[in-house]
Amino acid sequence: MYVAVKGGEAAIANAHRLLADRRRGDRSLPSITIEQIVAQLGLAVDRVMAEASLYDRAIAALAIRQSRGDMIEAIFILRAYRTTLPRFGYSVPVETSRMLVERRVSATYKDLPGGQLLGPTFDYTHRLLDPSLLRDEQVEEPLQRDGEQEPVMRVSDILAGEGLVEGDGELPAGHVPGDLTREPLEFPMARDLRLQALARGDEGFLLSLAYSTQRGYGNNHPFVGEVRMGEVEVELDLPELGFAVSLGRIQVTECQMITQFKGSVKSPPQFTRGYGLVFGQNERKAMSMSLVDRALRTDEFEEDVVSPAQDEEFVISHSDNVQATGFVEHLKLPHYVDFQAELDLMRRMRREHDERSREEPGDDTLEAAQ
Amino acid sequence: MAPGVNQIPSDIAPERRREAMGLLAKATRSELEQAWAALPKRPEAEPVRGPETGLVMVRGRIGGGGQPFNLGEVTATRASVRLQGVVGHGQALGTDGEKARLAAVFDALLQLPEHAPAAERLLAEIAERIEGEDTRKARETAATRVDFFTMVRGDD
Structure with a gap:
């Protein structure tokens, strides 16, 4: 009862x-x-x-x-x-080529228009604890450099000039960008929807998957074409006025990962690309996202799905940490009735097992005696 | 948007208004409040809509320049007011309703010849502050630019 x-x-x-x-x-x-x-x-x-x-x-x-x-x-x-707020609409796509760049590094070109701009980075720090931070330490103002700054050209545009790298990423004409906050996920999915899922994916999960591709689980030989971080304008179309207005700026981090590709029946040998775009300053996540984006493009390059990072359903279904924590953590909530049912079942199975052993003493008792 | 809220034509060029609305979105609340308080005559602004806070889905482009995709949402607040027969719209990132309302007020003032100079003064002030901040940031970033030099090895 x-x-x-x-x-x-x-x-x-x-x-x-x-x-x-x-x-x-x-x-x-x-x-x-x-x-x-x-x-x-x-x-x-x-x-x-x-x-x-x-x-x-x-x-x-x-x-x-x-x-x-x-x-x-x-x-x-x-x-x-x-979930408590209404949706006003979709922004005009942000233009990362017009970003107010606070950091931009390229691992593929030493001298490139705009230069290597380190910005506020942990790179090249010695990761030694800083005892001065135990107190309310005095911090120096940053230095400034005079002179005109060059426009910070996109690395993908440099390579595109030679035709050795694939384009930015086109989908069939008339494709409406998918929105996973509006429709349930279905597999297989188009690259735009995958990128939306990856952009909100758990950093640790994507980092581990990205690492797995480097260690041989998914054949990649990646270079950071460019990582850039800075502010972009968010513009919204106002139908009542007939033009788009800026709502302000947000900070984003973008990664263009470049990987080798031997070519297939459909396309000549060329560099292919993985793309990462993340809110705020977070290049670990942007880099991981770009590696996983590239790994998931198996169907475009006729690659075999042999590793977890290439398995779209596996990656996308498990990348959201709110879903993941909900399902894992619900296990601690009362399961009294479920467990009672399992307990009854287990007792009956054990009783039946014991009865069988008594009826036909043989191997089991022998083993127990040993 | 209620129908017919922007029926009164204004002689301000759409491109200028677009630029002005972008600057008002980047104004601080106190810039707007001070400019409002400094007006010699403060006309009554009747609310038409909002202020209301909602979400805008920010789009990026695959590879930076390809097909759009949905990156994630951002909070935004908008308001519309009617002021001496013209309608002003204000919208900005964040959840500050009073800022959006004041932005709408100045958008309306800009359309009225009597008040346009005061609105223009505010816009110039905002533009100057932003330019100063952007320049300082750019110069700070420029100071972290790597200057490569070649090491000469061996005798010659």
Whole structure:
């Protein structure tokens, strides 16, 4: 007989009150402000925005504070928040070629128009703990360089001049960009929809998959054609006025990964490309995304699917950390009835097994005696 | 958008208005508030729509210049006001309703010959601040540019 059980309301309320206390921590310390999180934990904010697929620094910082720094919890909160808002529309595609570049490096060309601009990077730091940060340290103003800056040309355009690299990525005429927030996922999917899924995918998952392609699970020999980071304009068409207006700028990181390709019946030998575009400053994610994007393009290049990173359904179905955490973490919620049923079944199986063993003493008892 | 909210023609060129709306979107709330407070005569602005906050799905392009794809959403807030018979629209990233409303007010003021000079002064101020910030950022980035030099090895 199934008996519905209620209870735990007081326990839940008290647990949440305890959570609020632990979140706040030592009251003798000042409470951390949203502005401080945005300004001083900016890359955590960027990661939450990217994987929540919602760009808003203040709200992401609020979610980080609310989740005590649990990034996936913060992402979850942002995903829930976005469902409360109406959709105004789709932006005009952002022009990364017109980005206000804060960083741009290329591993394929040393001297290129615009140059190698390191920007604010952890690269070439020694990863030694800095004791000066134990205190409220004084920080020097950045240096400035005079003179006209060259336009920062896209590396893919340099290679395209020779015709040795494939184009930017075209889909059949009249293709409407898929939107996974509007339609359920179906496999196989077009590259645009895959990129949307990868852009919000878990950084750790994509990083591991990207790493697997380098270690031989998916045949890639990649070069970073270019990584660039900076601000782009977001423009929205206003039908009532008949033109698009800028809503402001957002920061994004873009990666153009270039890989070798021997050629097939359909196409001559050429370099192929993987593409990564991510909210905020996050080149680890942009690079991982571009490697996985390239690995997933097996059908375009008649490549055999032999590795996990090439398996579209495997990658895309498991890249979303809100879905993943929901399904994994639900296991801790009450399963009393499910388990009771399994327990009854297990007892019956054991009883039947024991009865069989008594009826025909033989191998089993012998083994037990040994 | 309610029908017929922008029936009154304005003689401002669409390209200028587009540029102005882009600058108003990048204004800070306090820039807008101060410019409003500094107006000698503050006409009444009647709300037509909003302010309302919603989402815009930002699109990128495959490979940077190819087919569009949906990158992710951004918060945006918009408002429309009617002011001395003209309608102004304000829209900006983020969730600040008062900023969107004031942007709409200045979009309307720009269409009125009597108030256009004040609106233009604000726009010039915003443009100057942004240019200053962009220039400083670009110069800071330029200072991190790698200057390669060749090491001469051996005797000759």
